[in-house]
Amino acid sequence: MEFWFSELHTGNVKLSVRIEKQLFSGESEYQRIDVFDSEEFGKFISLDGEIVFSEKDEFIYDEMVTHVPMAVHPHVKNVLIIGGGDGGVAKELLQYKSIESIDVVETDRMFVDVCREYFPEVACALDDERVKIHYDDGLRFLRNKKGIYDLIINDSTDPFGHTEGLFTKEFYGSCYNALKDDGIMVYQHGSPFYDEDEAACRSMHRKAFRSFPISRVYQAHIPTCPSGYWLFGFASKKYHPIKDFKPKEWNGLKIETWYYTTHLHMGAFMLPKYVEDLLEEEEQ
Amino acid sequence: MEFWFSELHTGNVKLSVRIEKQLFSGESEYQRIDVFDSEEFGKFISLDGEIVFSEKDEFIYDEMVTHVPMAVHPHVKNVLIIGGGDGGVAKELLQYKSIESIDVVETDRMFVDVCREYFPEVACALDDERVKIHYDDGLRFLRNKKGIYDLIINDSTDPFGHTEGLFTKEFYGSCYNALKDDGIMVYQHGSPFYDEDEAACRSMHRKAFRSFPISRVYQAHIPTCPSGYWLFGFASKKYHPIKDFKPKEWNGLKIETWYYTTHLHMGAFMLPKYVEDLLEEEEQ
Structure with missing residues (x-):
């Protein structure tokens, strides 16, 4: 039987995965x-037809949004994850004994329920006593929060649909306010390769660069992402991801x-070079 | 019209590109x-159904096999490209005035002719007076060559089919012999992500590691490669890719x-980490 799931990465390229069973x-x-x-990818979950994570490659994403800021900020206690209802990022964070509380803000309760049922080995992190789930809109949740988080991880998916508000200038400003004076925000920066993704990538950098004193971009190879290449933003009030990096401690x-x-x-x-160039153009 | 080219990256994953015209x-x-x-990718060429290069992403591959060794070896004069009948690597190399001769060994004359017709802006490099094409089998061409090349780039495609001989222990030995005492060999190391590619990747590292005193692996993100992630081997008699790296000169x-x-x-x-681990396992 030929049974394939296909995701259009652009209107002109698609990745297809052979399915055993829905x-x-x-x-x-x-x-x-x-x-x-x-x-090939074990179990995976898609939202509106786009792969969110698979058993085979979720470790790359979850590790990169967690350990990069954790190896820079010297004393993270309070973390906010926007999105993240699958529990993958929370699970990585729970490895750090120094972390006291993790707020997970997820709009869609069904997404969490489905993850709990089909990915219990990841979603189990949500049951930890240090983790608290808030079923709310990320932007609304942030509005009155001032100086309480050491780290915010924006784990939400795409700058379209119901998470659109999480990619506006207002959102970056709200995150800035919700962070302590030495806080760090990490966010998904998209893929820079295809032309249609490049515009979103530029716009995101422009907003973060104007909202935070330090704004750098880093990369990982994630096979199920468009073109297999994904960027992350590191926006920070005080710590620089390289100059303040503490490899020995980590x-x-x-x-x-x-x-x-x-x-x-x-x-x-x-x-x-082509990524450096496009980011620099938005810093003018 | 729906008109798609699909390449199976494994039996269970495929990348498809919308076609304007064959x-x-x-x-x-x-x-x-x-x-x-x-x-999305402009013009591209496939051999037995596998994409060899596209206008949109060939620069990544060509630059990475060329500039990495060229920024390490202090005086490259004679270069051998095995495969490379499209002229892309030769074109990058021709930017270096210090290079005196480039031998391109290509088995398939039709491949060169097709590249000349459809990719003249790349294949034009083959007409340069410093470049000489030899229509021959790579392994046979190498057999009696001793100590004449500063740099060998193995640009051949896959360890299967008619280029299979270019991935044997004998081949690495022949390259070693054809290099001068401070020569460097760069080769395609495949993609380490999918299980079926991992075995080929391990076997390649084992052979190079046993044939050369210095053997390191480096990476690039190439969208049309399996999982979008590609490795290269840097095998060297004398120069280390990091310790002997000369950024200022380059x-x-x-x-x-x-x-x-x-x-x-x-x-x-x-x-x-997962790539480091699998390479280290082959170094035991």
């Missing part, structure tokens, strides 16, 4: 949610990883 | 050759690039 399909108030089982924590190393941390900020 | 299709003595025009040459920078050179050797 495990779930449902329509929440916000989006269509599907869970599939596949030989290695002393003995945290187990599959993708991140303190060596890779440095390399992740060394971007191809 | 420009050429032919069967040579060695392989099937097709040229397509597409909105930057002084004012060579124009889109992907490579001396900053990225360093980062390209900083590999994800």
